[in-house]
Amino acid sequence: MLHRYIFSLTLFFCFCCASVFATEIENDESTVVSGAGTVAPALSVVDVAIQEAGVSLPKAKPVQLDKPVLPEPAAISASTYAPTIKPAEKSSLTTQVDKIVAESTQLPTSIMDVQPALFLLGAEVPAATATRLSWSPSQSFEGIASPSPVLVVNGATPGPTLCLTAAIHGDELNGIEIVRRILYQLNPEKLSGAVIGVPIVNLQGFRRASRYLTDRRDLNRYFPGNEQGSSASRIAYSIFHQVITHCDVLVDLHTGSFYRENLPQLRADLQDPDIVKLTHNFGSIVVVHSAGAAGTLRGAAVAAGIPAVTLEAGGPMRLEKSAVEHGVKSIQTLLNKMKMVKKIRLWSHPEPVYYGSTWVRADRGGILFSEVKLGENIKKSDVLGIVTDPITNVSQNIVSPYNGKVIGMAVNQVVMPGFAAYHIGIAAEDDGELINPQDVMAGKDEQALQAVEVVENKPITVMPVDADIEDMND
Numbered sequence: 446m447l448h449r450y451i452f453s454l455t456l457f458f459c460f461c462c463a464s465v466f467a468t469e470i471e472n473d474e475s476t477v478v479s480g481a482g483t484v485a486p487a488l489s490v491v492d493v494a495i496q497e498a499g500v501s502l503p504k505a506k507p508v509q510l511d512k513p514v515l516p517e518p519a520a521i522s523a524s525t526y527a528p529t530i531k532p533a534e535k536s537s538l539t540t541q542v543d544k545i546v547a548e549s550t551q552l553p554t555s556i557m558d559v560q561p562a563l564f565l566l567g568a569e570v571p572a573a574t575a576t577r578l579s580w581s582p583s584q585s586f587e588g589i590a591s592p593s594p595v596l597v598v599n600g601a602t603p604g605p606t607l608c609l610t611a612a613i614h615g616d617e618l619n620g621i622e623i624v625r626r627i628l629y630q631l632n633p634e635k636l637s638g639a640v641i642g643v644p645i646v647n648l649q650g651f652r653r654a655s656r657y658l659t660d661r662r663d664l665n666r667y668f669p670g671n672e673q674g675s676s677a678s679r680i681a682y683s684i685f686h687q688v689i690t691h692c693d694v695l696v697d698l699h700t701g702s703f704y705r706e707n708l709p710q711l712r713a714d715l716q717d718p719d720i721v722k723l724t725h726n727f728g729s730i731v732v733v734h735s736a737g738a739a740g741t742l743r744g745a746a747v748a749a750g751i752p753a754v755t756l757e758a759g760g761p762m763r764l765e766k767s768a769v770e771h772g773v774k775s776i777q778t779l780l781n782k783m784k785m786v787k788k789i790r791l792w793s794h795p796e797p798v799y800y801g802s803t804w805v806r807a808d809r810g811g812i813l814f815s816e817v818k819l820g821e822n823i824k825k826s827d828v829l830g831i832v833t834d835p836i837t838n839v840s841q842n843i844v845s846p847y848n849g850k851v852i853g854m855a856v857n858q859v860v861m862p863g864f865a866a867y868h869i870g871i872a873a874e875d876d877g878e879l880i881n882p883q884d885v886m887a888g889k890d891e892q893a894l895q896a897v898e899v900v901e902n903k904p905i906t907v908m909p910v911d912a913d914i915e916d917m918n919d
């Protein structure tokens with residue numbers, strides 16, 4: 446029932462909100478490839494070839510995003526579709542660009558202030574327009590394949606390209622809504638640069654309300670993928686080379702996993718100075734150092750020179766308003782700080798706080814009831830929760846070994862011995878004394894690096910990395 450609701454909601458975002466003008470195109474990306482084992486340039490091979498051949502990519506029929514999608518005609522080939530665009534329907538900005546490009550190779554200075562068209566997924570997205578494209582991982586067969594929507598807003602003036610990806614784990618729903626809100630709140634005429642949103646990367650998992658692909662593989666362990674590899678590896682390769690290589694910055698949206706919820710937080714490799722700088726731009730949010738498991742989209746993007754973080758918010762299998770709102774606010778702040786949208790003040794205390802972290806496990810099995818709430822500050826020896834054996838009635842407290850903050854926790858449930866129940870963030874450690882998070886706030890680069898050093902010099906993640914901990918990562 447919930448799943449059906451979510452699906453309806455997902456369709457809904459295709460239809461609703463915002464009165465921005467958009468174009469829509471169907472295309473076939475199954476033949477878009479790049480050299481094996483290499484990262485494609487900003488444009489795919491096909492996009493570059495089309496550009497070099499001087500062929501205009503289709504701009505397709507104009508549609509209103511807030512109108513229902515009518516039954517689609519047969520798929521339109523990107524190479525044969527000849528759009529009819531009435532002059533009145535083209536923005537004056539687009540017309541100006543076309544005219545200048547056609548008539549002159551000596552561009553006037555003013556053209557430097559115009560965002561170039563974006564070429565991806567076999568289509569041209571002109572400046573100052575919003576578009577729905579689709580990405581097909583070509584992992585199915587004719588008649589059953591279904592493309593995953595990609596929302597693109599190309600701004601009016603030049604700037605970076607920010608990418609938002611969600612539901613790489615198909616049961617993590619908050620990110621889908623975060624992408625919808627961000628993309629449909631943008632006005633292309635007032636945006637600098639471009640925003641690309643992939644609301645549901647793992648459509649296979651989403652349909653089954655599952656974290657995994659249909660073969661039980663975790664897609665987020667197979668990036669950047671391999672064209673000749675497993676199914677998961679090919680899907681990863683496809684989206685990485687068709688979409689992610691267009692990004693200047695990537696935010697991959699996740700939630701907690703397996704009946705656990707996360708305080709809105711960034712997971713970032715704080716050993717990388719570029720990523721530390723990126724984390725400054727999200728406003729008031731918890732930042733947890735995490736190098737990331739092998740094969741994550743975040744890790745692969747960073748390895749390809751694209752600064753990337755994971756934004757975790759809430760838990761799987763449900764939509765949480767406060768988590769969604771925090772995520773949206775953080776990304777809006779990022780858009781402000783990257784000078785992509787006009788600056789607006791969103792936070793009263795706008796700085797992120799940096800944490801090391803560790804998991805606290807239940808030593809006994811039984812029924813877990815928590816004594817703390819997500820986001821609560823706790824002290825060493827505080828009781829986090831109580832596990833009671835329902836047969837023997839024997840109870841055991843789960844006690845915090847640290848001063849810190851509950852940045853992730855299990856919902857009340859039946860647990861087995863060894864179950865990782867509480868994710869404790871520790872702002873800084875000095876002889877076991879709690880340090881006020883304000884003291885390690887990162888207002889400036891130097892302060893941030895100092896804060897990171899505090900975390901790095903006093904390793905507090907002492908537990909072995911078991912498979913379940915890895916699963917709880919992005």
Ligand SMILES: [Zn+2]
Pocket residue numbers: 613614617698699700702918919
């Ligand atoms: Zn996830």
